[in-house]
Amino acid sequence: MKKWNEAMEDIRFDGKNQVMQFIDSEENKRRSIFEKLLTILDHEIEIPLPSVVAIGLVFLLVISLQSFSNRDDSYEYTITVVNQWGQYETY
Amino acid sequence: MKDIKVLMNELMNDHGDYLKRTAAVMVGDYQIAEDLVQETFMSFYKNRLQFKHQSSYKTYLYRILMNHIKMHFRKKRDYTMDPSMLLYHGIIEFEDRSIMAIDLRQALEKLKPDYRNVIVLYFFNEMKIEEIASVLDITKSGVKMRLKRAKEMLYDHLNKGGKQNEKVE
Numbered sequence: 266m267k268k269w270n271e272a273m274e275d276i277r278f279d280g281k282n283q284v285m286q287f288i289d290s291e292e293n294k295r296r297s298i299f300e301k302l303l304t305i306l307d308h309e310i311e312i313p314l315p316s317v318v319a320i321g322l323v324f325l326l327v328i329s330l331q332s333f334s335n336r337d338d339s340y341e342y343t344i345t346v347v348n349q350w351g352q353y354e355t356y
Numbered sequence: 357m358k359d360i361k362v363l364m365n366e367l368m369n370d371h372g373d374y375l376k377r378t379a380a381v382m383v384g385d386y387q388i389a390e391d392l393v394q395e396t397f398m399s400f401y402k403n404r405l406q407f408k409h410q411s412s413y414k415t416y417l418y419r420i421l422m423n424h425i426k427m428h429f430r431k432k433r434d435y436t437m438d439p440s441m442l443l444y445h446g447i448i449e450f451e452d453r454s455i456m457a458i459d460l461r462q463a464l465e466k467l468k469p470d471y472r473n474v475i476v477l478y479f480f481n482e483m484k485i486e487e488i489a490s491v492l493d494i495t496k497s498g499v500k501m502r503l504k505r506a507k508e509m510l511y512d513h514l515n516k517g518g519k520q521n522e523k524v525e
Contacts, residue, residue: 273377273380273381276373276376276377276380276386277372277373277376278368278372278373278375278376278390278393279390280372280390280391280393280394280397281365281368281369281372283394284364284368284394284397284398284401285361285364285365287398287401288360288361288364288401291401291402292360292361303405
């Protein structure tokens, strides 16, 4: 099938200048600080979501364990009764 | 990482002509092909941060081009190839037979875009099955199936050509 490709050898891409002009205009546009930072880094900032979720869960677990272990369920209470002489007694 | 302008220049020098030829065969028109390739490079520039280097630049560019071609056919369904295009004269090898094709244009015009894509990428661009799968974002078995059907259709169309296309074996 070589001939197929060879038959079109005179077909050339002529739009290089237009593409470069487009890039120039895009590059000269005002960009946000974040976009500028991305351009400097030239790659996306990736947030490792599974790791973040795992760490968050561990923190949640630790905090909830701590709060449960420190809690004292016993509390003071009083009871008031009326004795045989009609007086109120508080214990 | 290279400066984006240097990279774009290199990519256009290395792949621009091939992309245009591929687009021309796919859409049948040189001017539309030129526009599609320009849009392909502009899209690459806009989405360059999403390129993860999991495939080659070539594969990524062809994938963008295929998407632009797909969008083009959503707007314009009919396909007629430029009369000056693709006057191929030679033998096309199929699995168990070969055929003399004088003009592939008519045969390609009759193929659906999905089949034309695989035929063009396989024969014209000489891509491997894995590469085509990556470009078209389908499985390898999907490519093989499409290629088999496309070849059968191409063979039928070429064979029906009568005077124009002469069977060799």
